[in-house]
Amino acid sequence: MEESYDFIVVGAGASGAVLASRLAHTPVAPSVLLAEAGSSNSDAANLSAADRFTVAFAPNSPLNWGYKTVPQNHLSGQEVDYSRGKGLGGSTAINFCGWTVGPKDDYDEWADLVEDERFGWKNVDRVLKRVENLDATIPDTTMRKQLNAKSKEHSNSGNLHLSYGNAWVPDIADIFTAAEQSGHSINADVNNGNPIGMGIGSVCIANGIRATSASAYLSQPPSNLKILPDAPIARILFEGKRAVGVETIDGRRLLARKEVIVSGGALNTPQLLMLSGIGPAEELKKYNIPTVANLPMVGRNLQDHCFSAAGVVLKKDPNAQVSPDSQSPTPMGWFKLPSVTSSPEFQSLPLRTQKHMYKPTIPAVEVATHSPASFFDYEPTETTTHFGAICLIMNPQSRGTVTLRSSNPSDTPLIDPKFLTHPFDRLVLIEGVREIMRILSAPVYASRTVQKLGPQDDSDESIWDSITGNLRSSWHMSGTACMGLNAEEAVVNSSFKVFGLEACRVVDLSVCPFVINAHTQSTAYVLGEIAAEVLAEEYGLGEVRISEKVVQSSKEKL
Numbered sequence: 001m002e003e004s005y006d007f008i009v010v011g012a013g014a015s016g017a018v019l020a021s022r023l024a025h026t027p028v029a030p031s032v033l034l035a036e037a038g039s040s041n042s043d044a045a046n047l048s049a050a051d052r053f054t055v056a057f058a059p060n061s062p063l064n065w066g067y068k069t070v071p072q073n074h075l076s077g078q079e080v081d082y083s084r085g086k087g088l089g090g091s092t093a094i095n096f097c098g099w100t101v102g103p104k105d106d107y108d109e110w111a112d113l114v115e116d117e118r119f120g121w122k123n124v125d126r127v128l129k130r131v132e133n134l135d136a137t138i139p140d141t142t143m144r145k146q147l148n149a150k151s152k153e154h155s156n157s158g159n160l161h162l163s164y165g166n167a168w169v170p171d172i173a174d175i176f177t178a179a180e181q182s183g184h185s186i187n188a189d190v191n192n193g194n195p196i197g198m199g200i201g202s203v204c205i206a207n208g209i210r211a212t213s214a215s216a217y218l219s220q221p222p223s224n225l226k227i228l229p230d231a232p233i234a235r236i237l238f239e240g241k242r243a244v245g246v247e248t249i250d251g252r253r254l255l256a257r258k259e260v261i262v263s264g265g266a267l268n269t270p271q272l273l274m275l276s277g278i279g280p281a282e283e284l285k286k287y288n289i290p291t292v293a294n295l296p297m298v299g300r301n302l303q304d305h306c307f308s309a310a311g312v313v314l315k316k317d318p319n320a321q322v323s324p325d326s327q328s329p330t331p332m333g334w335f336k337l338p339s340v341t342s343s344p345e346f347q348s349l350p351l352r353t354q355k356h357m358y359k360p361t362i363p364a365v366e367v368a369t370h371s372p373a374s375f376f377d378y379e380p381t382e383t384t385t386h387f388g389a390i391c392l393i394m395n396p397q398s399r400g401t402v403t404l405r406s407s408n409p410s411d412t413p414l415i416d417p418k419f420l421t422h423p424f425d426r427l428v429l430i431e432g433v434r435e436i437m438r439i440l441s442a443p444v445y446a447s448r449t450v451q452k453l454g455p456q457d458d459s460d461e462s463i464w465d466s467i468t469g470n471l472r473s474s475w476h477m478s479g480t481a482c483m484g485l486n487a488e489e490a491v492v493n494s495s496f497k498v499f500g501l502e503a504c505r506v507v508d509l510s511v512c513p514f515v516i517n518a519h520t521q522s523t524a525y526v527l528g529e530i531a532a533e534v535l536a537e538e539y540g541l542g543e544v545r546i547s548e549k550v551v552q553s554s555k556e557k558l
């Protein structure tokens with residue numbers, strides 16, 4: 001007999017795990033199936049904060065879908081790493097644990113675009129407090145000027161353990177000095193809705209262990225929540241326009257009495273929608289997939305924050321050694337750059353976009369420091385060390401695609417982010433890398449600098465040369481089943497419902513109308529929380545509760 005559930009959620013990443021858990025914890029306690037393509041990911045070693053890079057990026061890691069982009073035109077044909085997490089926790093199980101919240105003006109813009117205040121900052125800020133369980137202790141209390149999260153702006157009663165790390169890198173204060181010497185302000189809390197200035201975000205690491213959406217939301221599932229790992233879903237099943245279940249790649253059929261919710265992330269979700277007959281009709285026709293809903297925007301509007309780097313070789317300070325298992329968060333600065341807003345590339349943007357970027361909390365670039373030496377051809381020596389920073393472009397204007405390679409669900413999708421195809425993005429990255437070079441030449445570093453790494457000089461040509469050989473993704477893919485007002489311009493409405501279908505929603509970063517100007521996991525958690533409230537209200541499931549057993553409050557510390 002076929003198994004049936006009230007709700008089926010496909011994908012146990014940031015959004016899917018939150019949504020499934022919250023639905024299951026409502027007073028009505030509907031039966032919920034959370035189907036995940038990857039494993040249960042229960043090997044404790046994989047949760048070590050320090051080892052996370054090696055585990056996730058090992059060749060053929062079962063925790064990583066291992067995607068690459070198609071060759072990128074502006075990058076001499078490079079195929080850029082496009083990793084995605086696979087297994088319970090999804091990409092939260094392989095990411096770098098950085099927790100940033102983003103600008104309040106971005107969320108208010110989202111709410112305006114979709115005409116729904118649920119996506120405005122006021123509601124997002126409330127919802128973030130259901131997620132966040134912040135231990136605001138800092139390892140170095142002499143740095144209160146640089147980091148001072150106020151308790152009324154944060155929460156210590158949500159599910160996800162956040163901290164500021166256990167030991168900071170010894171030179172952490174220098175970057176703040178350099179930023180000030182370069183004319184930037186210090187922001188003692190970049191996570192309160194206004195990220196502008198040099199600051200430090202928190203990390204989802206507690207006592208050396210990474211917190212993932214699985215550890216935070218799925219560790220003690222109630223009996224009405226069935227978690228099904230190793231269940232890659234091949235397609236959604238429909239009766240007419242109504243989603244009635246899903247089928248796994250190995251042919252298992254799982255039925256949904258109420259809804260199917262797709263939470264496969266911004267690359268797999270559009271692939272699964274298209275394999276199920278939901279997408280641009282001409283794309284589906286190529287692979288003889290019968291059209292259930294012709295939605296031209298499925299797999300379009302892919303947005304991401306690409307980045308490039310600059311660095312310096314410094315004389316080593318023998319007293320300043322970093323412990324190999326230090327969980328120091330990375331200092332991060334979000335800056336407005338007059339050189340961007342005064343450029344013809346900016347002035348050619350649509351007026352609404354220009355107006356948005358002038359808003360007080362919207363940055364032009366993000367600078368994250370202490371990037372690995374591997375970005376350059378440099379090995380540390382007895383007497384020298386490396387110090388580098390990356391610049392991520394904010395408000396990217398290039399729009400990429402996710403399309404099918406074939407109708408075989410085991411094939412990888414074709415992913416083309418079209419990095420730097422828009423002239424504005426090229427301008428921002430050049431100006432951003434130039435800004436890093438300026439900060440790295442501030443007096444606090446100048447006296448110790450032995451050599452520059454990265455662009456030969458700060459001319460546009462040298463910086464562009466360096467960028468094209470050294471461009472990466474920050475893995476913030478978003479927007480490929482975007483939220484909006486109609487089926488011509490979007491895929492879902494502001495209740496996450498796929499246009500033209502019944503009982504079928506998308507809840508993950510695919511739905512972002514634009515990529516939020518921050519590291520994106522917080523947005524994915526927030527979407528899971530908002531969607532749970534939307535569904536609970538529509539189906540009369542009662543109040544969505546914080547699953548108390550999972551949460552160990554760090555009240556005394558905030």
Ligand SMILES: Cc1cc2nc3c(=O)[nH]c(=O)nc-3n(C[C@H](O)[C@H](O)[C@H](O)COP(=O)(O)OP(=O)(O)OC[C@H]3O[C@@H](n4cnc5c(N)ncnc54)[C@H](O)[C@@H]3O)c2cc1C
Pocket residue numbers: 010011012013014015016035036037038083084085086087088089090091092094095096097098099100231232233234263264265266268269272474475476477508509510518519520521522524
């Ligand atoms: C290497 C890396 C580093 C990152 N670093 C950071 C960081 O430091 N800070 C930050 O804020 N963000 C970071 N991110 C981004 C962040 O992790 C993601 O934005 C976030 O996890 C996206 O959430 P999601 O729910 O949309 O998708 P995901 O978390 O990717 O979850 C999607 C889930 O769906 C499953 N799935 C997909 N297809 C199917 C299918 N057909 N059947 C069943 N299951 C399926 C996947 O296996 C996965 O578990 C990073 C991402 C990566 C990859």
